[in-house]
Amino acid sequence: MKPGPRRSLTESDVLAAATALLAERGAGGVSVRGIAARLGVVPNAVYTYFPDRAAVLAALVDDVLGRVDRDAFADPARPWRERLVALALALRAELLADPGVVRLMGGSPPVGAHALAVQETMLSLLQDAGLGPDDAARAAYLLTVHVLGSVALEAAELTDPGAPPPEEERVAARARVFAAVPAQRYPRTAAVAPTMARYITTEQYRWGLDRVLDGIAQLGAAPPGPGA
Amino acid sequence: MKPGPRRSLTESDVLAAATALLAERGAGGVSVRGIAARLGVVPNAVYTYFPDRAAVLAALVDDVLGRVDRDAFADPARPWRERLVALALALRAELLADPGVVRLMGGSPPVGAHALAVQETMLSLLQDAGLGPDDAARAAYLLTVHVLGSVALEAAELTDPGAPPPEEERVAARARVFAAVPAQRYPRTAAVAPTMARYITTEQYRWGLDRVLDGIAQLGAAPPGPGA
DNA sequence: ACCTGAACACCGTTCAAGT
DNA sequence: ACCTGAACACCGTTCAAGT
Numbered sequence: 001m002k003p004g005p006r007r008s009l010t011e012s013d014v015l016a017a018a019t020a021l022l023a024e025r026g027a028g029g030v031s032v033r034g035i036a037a038r039l040g041v042v043p044n045a046v047y048t049y050f051p052d053r054a055a056v057l058a059a060l061v062d063d064v065l066g067r068v069d070r071d072a073f074a075d076p077a078r079p080w081r082e083r084l085v086a087l088a089l090a091l092r093a094e095l096l097a098d099p100g101v102v103r104l105m106g107g108s109p110p111v112g113a114h115a116l117a118v119q120e121t122m123l124s125l126l127q128d129a130g131l132g133p134d135d136a137a138r139a140a141y142l143l144t145v146h147v148l149g150s151v152a153l154e155a156a157e158l159t160d161p162g163a164p165p166p167e168e169e170r171v172a173a174r175a176r177v178f179a180a181v182p183a184q185r186y187p188r189t190a191a192v193a194p195t196m197a198r199y200i201t202t203e204q205y206r207w208g209l210d211r212v213l214d215g216i217a218q219l220g221a222a223p224p225g226p227g228a
Numbered sequence: 229m230k231p232g233p234r235r236s237l238t239e240s241d242v243l244a245a246a247t248a249l250l251a252e253r254g255a256g257g258v259s260v261r262g263i264a265a266r267l268g269v270v271p272n273a274v275y276t277y278f279p280d281r282a283a284v285l286a287a288l289v290d291d292v293l294g295r296v297d298r299d300a301f302a303d304p305a306r307p308w309r310e311r312l313v314a315l316a317l318a319l320r321a322e323l324l325a326d327p328g329v330v331r332l333m334g335g336s337p338p339v340g341a342h343a344l345a346v347q348e349t350m351l352s353l354l355q356d357a358g359l360g361p362d363d364a365a366r367a368a369y370l371l372t373v374h375v376l377g378s379v380a381l382e383a384a385e386l387t388d389p390g391a392p393p394p395e396e397e398r399v400a401a402r403a404r405v406f407a408a409v410p411a412q413r414y415p416r417t418a419a420v421a422p423t424m425a426r427y428i429t430t431e432q433y434r435w436g437l438d439r440v441l442d443g444i445a446q447l448g449a450a451p452p453g454p455g456a
Numbered sequence: 457a458c459c460t461g462a463a464c465a466c467c468g469t470t471c472a473a474g475t
Numbered sequence: 476a477c478c479t480g481a482a483c484a485c486c487g488t489t490c491a492a493g494t
Contacts, residue, residue, distance in 0.1 A: 003474050003478040032468060042479055044469075053468065054387075103334040109384040111405055116414050119424075123416035137420040141427050142436050149377025156337040159282075177339055186344050188351035192365040196347075199369050208370050211443035218442065231459040231493050260487060270460055272488075281487065 011049045011059075013039060018060045019098075026161030027100035030057065057104045062112030064101045067094050070121045080129040081213055087121065088147055088209050089202075095151045099164055102155035105148070119144075131219055139216045146212050154200045171197050239277045239287075241267060246288045247326075254389030255328035258285065285332045290340030292329045295322050298349045308357040309441055315349065316375055316437050317430075323379045327392055330383035333376070347372075359447055367444045374440050382428045399425050 017038040021030045032053050036043040050056045068090045073083045095102055122143060126136035157174065158164045175197035183190035198204055245266040249258045260281050264271040278284045296318045301311045323330055350371060354364035385402065386392045403425035411418035426432055 003480090005475070005477045007477080009477085031466085033466080043467095044471095044480095045478055047469075048477055106331040106334055106380060106384055108387070109381070109402075109405075116409060116417055120414045120417050123420065127416065133416070133420050134423050136416075137423040138432070138435065141424075141432060142439055145377035145381060145436060146373060147377070148380050149373035149375070152334060152376050152380055153337070153373060156334055159336070174337075177337075181344060186348045188355070188361070188364075189344055189348050192351065192361050195362050195365040196369075204366070204369060207366065208373060211370055211440070214446065215439035215443045231461090233458045233494070235458080237458085259485085261485080271486095272461095272490095273459055275488075276458055 009039060009041065009045065009049065014046060014049050014056065015059055015063050018056055019063070022060065022100045022104075023098055023162055026159070027103040029161065030060070030100075030104075032056070054107055058108040058112065061101055061104050061108070061110070062114045064094055064098070065091075065110070065112065065118055066114035068118065070117060073121060073125060076128060080125055081217070084122075084125050084129075084143070084213060085206065085209055087118075087125065088143060089206070091118070091147050092151055092202075092205060095147075096154060096158075096164060098162070099155040099158040100161060102151050105152075110144075126216070129216070131216075135219050139219060142212055142216065146208060150205050150208065157200065167201055170200055174198075174200060237267060237269065237273065237277065242274060242277050242284065243287055243291050246284055247291070250288065250328045250332075251326055251390055254387070255331040257389065258288070258328075258332075260284070282335055286336040286340065289329055289332050289336070289338070290342045292322055292326070293319075293338070293340065293346055294342035296346065298345060301349060301353060304356060308353055309445070312350075312353050312357075312371070312441060313434065313437055315346075315353065316371060317434070319346070319375050320379055320430075320433060323375075324382060324386075324392060326390070327383040327386040328389060330379050333380075338372075354444070357444070359444075363447050367447060370440055370444065374436060378433050378436065385428065395429055398428055402426075402428060 014035060017035040018030050020038065021034050025034070032046050033043045035056070036046050039045075046056070050059065068087070070087075072090070073087045075083070095105075119140060122140040123133075123136050126139045127133070129136075131139060157170065164170065175194065178189070178193035178196050181190050181193060189196065242263060245263040246258050248266065249262050253262070260274050261271045263284070264274050267273075274284070278287065296315070298315075300318070301315045303311070323333075347368060350368040351361075351364050354367045355361070357364075359367060385398065392398065403422065406417070406421035406424050409418050409421060417424065
């Protein structure tokens with residue numbers, strides 16, 4: 001093939017190729033050369049569309065964030081708390097559908113167009129809950145941190161590329177790890193091993209979410225008493 | 229140099245070299261070849277001590293976790309809540325001292341010896357707070373997730389190797405990013421831009437911690453009312 | 457057991473050139 | 476502007492061999 005302008009590629013093609021590589025080979029498999037090969041193009045052709053590999057990865061992450069259907073949480077008739085839970089569940093589902101993205105999130109802060117749209121949705125929901133702008137922002141921080149932290153904890157165990165195995169299977173694998181913890185050195189950990197094995201479940205995620213939302217619900221109310 | 233057993237290296241030497249590379253070149257700079265070169269040894273010599281690069285990185289992360297002085301939180305005379313805050317602050321400080329580690333944490337679950345010791349300390353503190361074993365485990369989950377999520381959010385912005393710049397500087401950089409957010413498309417985000425710029429501060433971290441601990445303090449108490 | 461030597465199959469990125 | 480060709484300076488990992 002000869003050089004020269006052909007417009008055979010678009011930014012979106014590059015992202016599609018990157019997404020395919022992520023699914024097939026995992027986070028480490030998303031290489032500039034791999035993307036180029038998949039597009040039938042020479043490696044450095046990718047640099048026409050993105051300045052470097054990090055930019056491709058950042059766009060890839062934002063792309064995944066764009067897959068959550070934000071309109072689904074817009075209905076002001078539904079209770080705000082229910083809508084926040086639904087949003088948080090949708091975010092987790094999308095990020096864990098291909099857990100490789102989670103590892104890529106560490107590469108750049110979530111300030112892409114879709115990341116901002118998610119923040120905007122959160123702020124909107126929290127203001128529906130009666131919070132002032134700044135309280136809403138701090139509550140959004142709390143929620144973002146919880147989603148990010150949970151998902152990071154879960155994804156750290158999913159080293160194989162592609163969609164994760166069913167929850168029961170992942171819990172069982174984690175249970176085997178904690179069953180092997182020496183009870184002599186870590187007595188308390190060993191005693192709650194079955195509970196710790198379930199850290200990665202949707203149930204635990206929802207439970208944590210509920211505690212966070214309890215805290216948020218108190219924001220407008222009287223200050224909490226001293227910790228008992 | 230000739231081959232043959234020389235015991236010139238230890239597992240700990242490998243980790244020290246990895247730590248130095250992390251500080252000098254950042255997370256991506258911790259390479260097997262780089263470690264070997266620093267130790268004056270041929271690249272594959274490293275494989276005598278670790279099965280692969282991932283194992284080196286996992287050990288490196290656990291090593292950093294081992295730097296928090298856990299005895300500092302053992303004093304049962306101090307209120308449990310104060311001790312938990314101190315533990316969470318120490319963990320954050322250690323992880324952000326060289327933010328590259330945070331990116332490496334995504335590679336494997338925190339089940340090393342020092343990670344387990346931290347969990348054990350958390351469980352101990354939470355049981356001092358009067359929680360039963362399973363409630364303590366769930367509370368530890370909440371705390372772990374908050375620490376992980378906050379630190380991930382902060383570290384994502386620290387792409388340069390070595391110790392991060394002072395907080396004021398990082399807030400200013402983040403403020404510039406959010407000041408550029410188009411108010412037309414993201415009105416609520418733009419309205420709270422200064423607050424969002426401060427997500428990465430110790431103050432915000434402590435605030436979030438307090439909300440989480442409020443939730444934990446309620447665990448033994450009556451169930452919370454419906455979200456207002 | 458612990459190291460070397462050499463090789464395999466990869467990387468990201470740059471620079472000059474062609475259309 | 477958009478692509479090729481060729482090169483530079485890297486990777487992780489394996490295998491056979493030496494002591």
